[in-house]
Amino acid sequence: MTEQDVEEEYAASWQPIEGTLASARGIELRGPWGHVFGPLDLDIDAGGVTVIAGQAGAARTALLMALCGRMRLSKGSLTVLGFRDKPTKVLARSAIACMNELDEVSPSVTVRDLVTEQKRWDSPWYKLVPRVDETGVSEMCEEVFGDVPLPALNAFVDDLPELQQLLLRIAVANTRRLPLLVVGRIDKIADDIERTVLLERLIALGERQSIITADVNALPPGTGVRAVIDMHGLLGAGDIGVMTEGR
Numbered sequence: 748m749t750e751q752d753v754e755e756e757y758a759a760s761w762q763p764i765e766g767t768l769a770s771a772r773g774i775e776l777r778g779p780w781g782h783v784f785g786p787l788d789l790d791i792d793a794g795g796v797t798v799i800a801g802q803a804g805a806a807r808t809a810l811l812m813a814l815c816g817r818m819r820l821s822k823g824s825l826t827v828l829g830f831r832d833k834p835t836k837v838l839a840r841s842a843i844a845c846m847n848e849l850d851e852v853s854p855s856v857t858v859r860d861l862v863t864e865q866k867r868w869d870s871p872w873y874k875l876v877p878r879v880d881e882t883g884v885s886e887m888c889e890e891v892f893g894d895v896p897l898p899a900l901n902a903f904v905d906d907l908p909e910l911q912q913l914l915l916r917i918a919v920a921n922t923r924r925l926p927l928l929v930v931g932r933i934d935k936i937a938d939d940i941e942r943t944v945l946l947e948r949l950i951a952l953g954e955r956q957s958i959i960t961a962d963v964n965a966l967p968p969g970t971g972v973r974a975v976i977d978m979h980g981l982l983g984a985g986d987i988g989v990m991t992e993g994r
Contacts, residue, residue: 766792766793767790767791767792767793767826768791768792768793768794768797768827768828768927768957769789769790769791769814769825769826769827769828769959770789770790770791770825770826771787771788771789771790771823771824771825771826772788772823772824772825773785773786773787773788773822773823773824774786774787774788774813774820774822774823774824774825775787775820775821775822775823776806776809776810776813776818776820776821777821778805778809783805783806783809784806784809784810784981784982784983785820785821785822785823786822786823787810787823787978787981789976791814791957791959791974791976792973792974793957794953794956794957794973795950795953795954795957795958795972795973795974796946796949796950796953796958796959796960796971796972796973797957797958797959797960797972797973797974797975797976798933798959798960798961798962798966798972798974798975798976799811799959799960799961799962799976799978799982800961800962800963800964800965800966800975800976800977800978800979801961801963801977801978801979801981801982802963802979802982802983803932803934803961803963804982804983806982806983807932807961807978807982808846808848808931810978810982811843811846811929811931811959811961812843812846812848812849812929813825813834814827814927814929814959815827815837815838815841815842815843815927815929815959816834816835816836816837816838816839816841817834817838817843817849818834819834827841827927828840828841828926828927837927840925840926840927841925841926841927841928841929842920842921842923842925842927842928842929843920843928843929843930843931844913844916844917844919844920844921844928844929844930844931845913845916845917845930845931845932845935846929846931847931850916850919850920852904852905852912852916853904853905854903854904854905855903855905856903856904856905857900857901857902857903857904858884858898858899858900858901858902858904858907858915859878859879859884859900859901860878861904861915861919862879862883862884862887862888862919863876863877863878863879863883865887865919865922866879866883866887869922869923879900880900881897881900884897884898884900885897887918887919887922888914888915888918890918890952891914891917891918891921891948891952892911892914892918892948893947893948893951895910895911895914895944895948896911898911898915908941909935909936909937909938909941910936910938910941910944910945913930913935913936913945914945914948917930917948917949917952921952921956924955924956925956926956926957927956927957927958927959928952928956928957928958928959929958929959929960930949930958930959930960931960931961932960932961932962933945933946933949933960933961933962934961934962934963934964946966946970946971946972947971950971950972953973965977965979
């Protein structure tokens, strides 16, 4: 059994559970030009959608990346999915979307190209995967999009409405349905109605996964999210150098 087979079996058998998804104690991050965030303590329950409410910037982005194993901390202890201070283990069991530092899409890429490339990444190296048609796009995207119209096969991703762009990036990132999905930010969408639709789609996905996202505003009651962690005053703009270090 290959490593990919093991991970797919793990994902297929996992169901949202009660308990703690992530627990952080005294976590800090410093970049090449200084302090990014911390020290911070936080606890996140498993299942549903948790929103990190705080100022948009490198600090908030870095925290999201640390929570899914994409960034190593400078100090403190972080346990995610039962793994204490083991970011590589968390990385293998989590997906991340709508984070330009990691999954930005070129303006010249079409929906067909993006979905085909992801299908090829998901397939064994020896399997020939032809370019997808409308059915292929539907298979990858329909669960994430729900009632939102699917994007046209030959449309350029950059020309899609903002809501469709973000949902497409989530669908491509989430093909393996891993236990944790981190979505960079929902406050990127300026339109209130479209932002509400995006949040509703994340809540639907949160029935089977744990979802962490971010918003500059603390959401009002009744939105359906599991928790909002207010980090205003704790997360500033941060050190932008941390996002480019090592590139």
